[in-house]
Amino acid sequence: MELPEHIAIILDGNGRWAKAKGMPRSYGHVVGCDNLEKICNFACELGIKYLTVYAFSTENWKRAEEEVKTLMNLFRRYLKRCIKSAHKNHMRVRIIGDPSRLDPDIRDSIRLLEKESENYDKMFFQIALNYGGRDEILRGVQKICEDVGSGKLSADKLSEAQFSSYLDTADIPDPDLLIRTSGEQRISNFLLWQLAYSEMYFTNVPWPDFNNDELLKAIEYYNSRDRRYGNAK
Numbered sequence: 001m002e003l004p005e006h007i008a009i010i011l012d013g014n015g016r017w018a019k020a021k022g023m024p025r026s027y028g029h030v031v032g033c034d035n036l037e038k039i040c041n042f043a044c045e046l047g048i049k050y051l052t053v054y055a056f057s058t059e060n061w062k063r064a065e066e067e068v069k070t071l072m073n074l075f076r077r078y079l080k081r082c083i084k085s086a087h088k089n090h091m092r093v094r095i096i097g098d099p100s101r102l103d104p105d106i107r108d109s110i111r112l113l114e115k116e117s118e119n120y121d122k123m124f125f126q127i128a129l130n131y132g133g134r135d136e137i138l139r140g141v142q143k144i145c146e147d148v149g150s151g152k153l154s155a156d157k158l159s160e161a162q163f164s165s166y167l168d169t170a171d172i173p174d175p176d177l178l179i180r181t182s183g184e185q186r187i188s189n190f191l192l193w194q195l196a197y198s199e200m201y202f203t204n205v206p207w208p209d210f211n212n213d214e215l216l217k218a219i220e221y222y223n224s225r226d227r228r229y230g231n232a233k
């Protein structure tokens, strides 16, 4: 079986999963968080080189204040725990998105996690936090304008590869496979530039129930596709 080099996942359905069990949405997020650790470990065991997950979007701030607070507290704990996984899996962890709106202690944890894991290269794990694809493209364009203004870059010579290097995912190959759990079939502002040629796998399974077998099913689906574009070999 050919492994996709880069898998991106939209982690969806924590809230509905919890509700179906008569539990508060926050319970779904806690279980979803534990599940992310399991799937990340399994992806590493399989030999997946790049894994990118959508944890919190620029739109998610509009959720109820209580839920945003719960999610931020979960990220606080998760980012600390993730240092251990990074050492265990020899995995480099990077956060994509705009950190400026996150609390200072969360930004400190991000810096520490990125620093502690920066020399690992068995797997590359990207967590999108306060991430929006349009926001990422805008931030990239702002930097490009600055570099054109200062003469570092010539506008008429800008290539797709150069443009990519201004995104949060600079030096990370585009995803081969996008997985979205829990039934919706939308991109929801995730990796808009990078998903141009990715295969898409949508499943009704909610994120907390998305186990190792479900990941293998998604990889089998990827294998069944006739890939002619993008990163196809």
Ligand code: FPP
Binding pocket: 011, 012, 013, 014, 015, 016, 017, 029, 030, 032, 033, 034, 036, 054, 055, 056, 060, 071, 074, 075, 078, 127, 182
């Ligand atoms: C989707 O469930 C999930 C999120 C809003 C993101 C939170 C993700 C986690 C807590 C998983 C762990 C991630 C990290 C990095 C710790 P939803 O609330 O959109 O579910 P619903 O569509 O059923 O309401």
